[in-house]
């Protein structure tokens with residue numbers, strides 16, 4: 001190797017080294033994109049749109065909006081949702097379908113959100129709570145209507161109906177009086 005070739009390869013090596021150090025130096029001052037998890041659990045921000053698990057929407061009084069119509073169950077492509085319901089008689093004598101159990105298997109959910117978009121009552125949503133790790137698959141099956149079922153107060157009767165009801169006992173009393181007179 002001639003002296004010229006020796007110095008040429010030496011400068012090429014130094015140039016290559018400086019080029020590499022330039023990249024290293026740049027990354028040293030660039031803000032980090034990785035997180036120190038789980039130490040940063042308290043400050044961790046998960047985007048709202050992240051789909052972690054399905055959940056019921058409960059209002060502040062503990063009511064949910066599910067009417068047990070079964071649309072979400074029918075639209076789920078892999079049988080992740082299973083609904084049990086029953087017919088109950090309401091105080092006004094009408095029959096109504098009522099939710100018993102709303103079971104959701106997180107282990108088979110593909111987070112397609114078809115269930116949420118098909119729910120006309122807007123009763124379910126995806127939570128962004130990503131910490132769902134468990135030790136057995138069985139624990140991934142959850143009952144979403146976890147709060148004790150609350151009866152919604154019956155709507156007040158319309159004035160005309162209320163007046164009719166008030167008149168009815170008076171009329172029957174008058175009929176009784178007439179019968180006794182005869």
Ligand code: SF4
Nearest residue numbers: 066067069070072119
């Ligand atoms: S969550 Fe919605 S679509 Fe599913 S059963 Fe309840 S009301 Fe129907």
Ligand code: SF4
Nearest residue numbers: 076109110112113115
């Ligand atoms: S997100 Fe998709 S797969 Fe998961 S429960 Fe809803 S419809 Fe089923």
